Amino acid sequence: MPELPEVEVVRRGVAEHVVGRVIESVAISHPRAVRNHLEGAADLAARLTGLKVESAERRGKFLWLTFDEPDTALVVHLGMSGQMLVQAADAPVEKHAHIRASLNDGTQLRFVDQRTFGGWALAPLVEVDGTLVPEPVAHIARDPLDPRFDAESVVARMRAKQVDIKRLLLDQNVISGIGNIYADESLWRAKLHSLRIASGLSRPALRGLIADAGAVMAEALAAGGTSFDALYVNVNGQSGYFERSLAVYGREDEPCRRCGAPIRREKFMNRSSYSCPRCQPKPRLR
Secondary structure (H helix, E strand, O other): OOOHHHHHHHHHHHHHHOOOOEEEEEEEOOHHHHOOOOOOHHHHHHHHOOOEEEEEEEEOOEEEEEEOOOOEEEEEEOOOOEEEEEEEOOOOOOOOEEEEEEEOOOEEEEEEEOOOOOEEEEEEEEEEOOEEEEHHHOOOOOOOOOOOOOHHHHHHHHHOOOOEHHHHHHOOOOOOOOOHHHHHHHHHHHOOOOOOEHHHOOHHHHHHHHHHHHHHHHHHHHOOOOOOOOOOEOOOOOEOOHHHHOOOOOOOOOEOOOOOOEOEEEEEOOEEEEEOOOOOOOOOOO
16 A cells, blocks of 8 residues: 555655646546545536646645635545556556546546556545645544644654554554555664554653654655555656665565564564564563
C-alpha cells in the first residue's frame, strides 16, 4: 500500500500539472473506480465537467483535489495499485485506465488501477481543527510532515495506550501516513521492537520515535518514495528509489546496516515485521 511519501509524490505531481486546469470531460470505464461515489459514474462525470482545479491536498495517505466550486472535493483513494498519470490526450490508453479526465491544456489526468481497490468520489469539505478536509477524511489524524502536527499530544495519546507500539504507528486516528514499511524503518531507527507496549515507553523515547518517523518519510519523499514494482509511480510514470535505502523492511537475513546481525522477519497482524534482533530486542512475555 502506498504510504505518506508515495502519496505526497503524487500530490506534488498533480499540483504541478493539473492545478489551474479546467476539466472539459470525464470518461469512466469501470464501475469499481467510482463505487464510493454513491450517485454513480454519470453523476461524478457531470459534476466534475467544467470545474477548475484549485489545489491538490493530502493528509496522511489521503489525497484530494479542490475546485472553484466551494465546499467540493474529489477524494482519490490509491488503494493497492492506483496511479494518477498525466498524459497527452492522444497517448495510448493504459489497459487499466478506468477514469480519464480531459483538461483544457490538451492533457488527461488518468486514474489507472490494476487491482481496482482504489477510486474517485466527490465529498463535501468540513472544518476539523481549523483545516478544511473532505468529510471521509475528517477522522484522520495529522501526519508528522503537517506543519500543524502536535507531537506532544500524540505522545500523550500513545502513553495512555496498553497497545503494541507498532499498532499505534499504523493507527491513522492517532498519527497518519505511516504504513508497514515506514513503521518498521522508524522502529529500527529508534531501536524499539514492534511489540513494546506504548504505555511502558518514556516520553523522550516516544518523541524520538515520532521524530524518526518524520525523518524517514522525509528522506523517502526526497527519493521519490519506495517502489517495489511498477505499480508505484509518480504522475509521469517514474518509480521512486528509496527501496535502496531501506534498513530493515524486506531485508530478511541480510545484515543490519548498524550492527551486522541478520534481519529477522516475524508475523504481525496478517503481515510481516522486519527488525534487527540485536538492535531491537524482543520485550519479555507479558
